[in-house]
Amino acid sequence: DAKTTQPNSMESNEEEPVHLPCNHSTISGTDYIHWYRQLPSQGPEYVIHGLTSNVNNRMASLAIAEDRKSSTLILHRATLRDAAVYYCILRDVWSGGGADGLTFGKGTHLIIQP
Amino acid sequence: EAGVTQFPSHSVIEKGQTVTLRCDPISGHDNLYWYRRVMGKEIKFLLHFVKESKQDESGMPNNRFLAERTGGTYSTLKVQPAELEDSGVYFCASSQDLLGEQYFGPGTRLTVT
Numbered sequence: 001d002a003k004t005t006q007p008n009s010m011e012s013n014e015e016e017p018v019h020l021p022c023n024h025s026t027i028s029g030t031d032y033i034h035w036y037r038q039l040p041s042q043g044p045e046y047v048i049h050g051l052t053s054n055v056n057n058r059m060a061s062l063a064i065a066e067d068r069k070s071s072t073l074i075l076h077r078a079t080l081r082d083a084a085v086y087y088c089i090l091r092d093v094w095s096g097g098g099a100d101g102l103t104f105g106k107g108t109h110l111i112i113q114p
Numbered sequence: 115e116a117g118v119t120q121f122p123s124h125s126v127i128e129k130g131q132t133v134t135l136r137c138d139p140i141s142g143h144d145n146l147y148w149y150r151r152v153m154g155k156e157i158k159f160l161l162h163f164v165k166e167s168k169q170d171e172s173g174m175p176n177n178r179f180l181a182e183r184t185g186g187t188y189s190t191l192k193v194q195p196a197e198l199e200d201s202g203v204y205f206c207a208s209s210q211d212l213l214g215e216q217y218f219g220p221g222t223r224l225t226v227t
Binding site: 001032034038042043044045046049093100101102103104105106 | 118145147149152154156157158159160161162169170204207212213215216217218219221
């Protein structure tokens with residue numbers, strides 16, 4: 001899987017939007033962009049994923065640059081419960097019998113101030 | 115619907131002993147994954163089952179680790195003999211589709227003393 005780059009940490013205020021950036025300049029045409037997060041003392045949790053178009057779900061939105069070399073996870077109204085480490089992960093849809101596990105980086109530690 | 119469960123939640127063993135971790139995936143999920151995070155490091159993929167077959171065990175650190183998934187339901191991960199560097203949190207995840215969302219369990223914290 002191609003490598004991603006994320007800021008080590010970000011801080012935001014409660015009830016404000018949060019934009020978490022991810023750079024993936026070596027992304028291939030068959031890589032999906034996935035986001036997971038890990039709340040304290042829990043296992044990772046799926047957030048959202050996309051290929052080319054922007055995506056929305058009940059948890060967040062994913063904005064993908066036109067050249068796909070970067071993406072942004074958007075939490076529209078952060079709450080204290082959104083404090084977690086957020087991971088941007090590329091998954092090759094054609095990996096087939098290769099490594100199908102997720103490749104976690106260091107992620108972004110999101111701090112929410114009340 | 116029950117999520118992925120793992121047992122035990124914590125395990126403390128001495129170096130040289132054997133420990134077996136168990137993972138019960140979400141019912142109907144053919145894909146089961148094991149990951150671990152050792153202290154100060156990133157979460158690393160260990161191996162992947164499709165039903166009872168190992169699809170990819172490229173992440174298994176060495177032959178002291180043995181994973182099984184008899185009958186394609188729950189899975190066990192045995193560490194024998196345990197070493198100090200095996201300490202960490204072991205996560206299990208399952209998914210319905212090969213490239214679909216993975217659902218993670220709460221993890222088993224293993225401490226080898």
